[in-house]
C-alpha cells in the first residue's frame with residue numbers, strides 16, 4: 515500500500531446482494547444474464563466483502579478535490595490496477611483522460627489519441643472496479659446520450675446503488691474531449707476545461723466505459739453517468755460530451771461496495787471542500 519495514502523473510508527452496502535439481486539433480476543426482461551463471479555459466497559457472507567474485489571468500486575480522492583484543482587498524482591497506476599481492470603479518471607497534472615478496459619489502461623491526450631499507460635504514471639482521481647457484467651441489454655433503437663441514460667435508468671434495480679457501465683456499440687456521432695496538462699498554480703477544473711480539446715467521431719464503433727453513481731454521492735463522485743469513450747481499435751477516445759448511438763450491447767455491473775482512499779499529503783489537506791460546486795460540475799461535464 516502506498517504510504518502516502520491512508521485508508522479513510524469504507525462503505526459496504528451489503529443489502530443489495532443479500533436482498534436486491536435476486537428480486538431485481540426478475541425485473542429485467544429479455545436477454546439479461548447474471549454472470550457474477552461468486553454470487554453464492556457473497557450471499558453467504560452477508561456483505562460485499564470477500565469476493566475478490568469483484569463488486570467493490572474503488573476510488574482515489576474525490577471529484578470536489580479535482581474540481582478545486584487538486585491535480586497532483588498521488589497513486590501510481592501500478593497500485594490502481596490492483597483494484598480494477600475497468601474504469602475512468604485522469605493523470606498527474608490533469609493530463610488527459612484515463613480509461614481502463616479489459617485490463618488495459620489508456621491515456622487519451624489532447625490529440626484524441628489513446629496512449630498506453632505505464633505503472634509509474636500517477637493519478638489524482640480515478641474510479642475503477644473489476645468488471646463482471648450482472649445484466650446485459652441489447653439496444654436496437656438509435657439513442658442520444660439522454661435517451662441512452664434514460665434507457666439504462668429503466669434497467670437499474672435501484673437508483674441508490676453504484677454501477678459500472680459498459681456499452682459496446684455503433685455510434686453515428688460522438689463528441690468527446692480531453693484536457694491538457696495544467697501548470698501550477700493549478701486552476702480550478704471549471705477553468706481548466708476552457709483549454710480542453712474537443713473531438714468529433716462519426717460512424718464509429720467503440721466502447722463507453724464509466725459509472726453511474728447515486729445522487730447522494732455529490733461531492734465525492736459525479737452523480738449520474740460519467741462515461742469515457744474508446745474506439746474499437748483502442749486508438750482514440752475521450753470524455754464523452756454527447757453522442758448518437760445506432761445500436762449495441764450495454765452491460766451493468768452492480769458494485770455494492772464502495773471503497774474510497776484519500777490523499778494524506780499535498781493540496782488535498784488545504785483545499786476547501788464541502789462547498790456547493792454544482793455550477794462548476796455542470797461546466798465540466800457538458
Ligand SMILES: [Zn+2]
Nearest residue numbers: 611741742753
Ligand atoms: Zn471524465
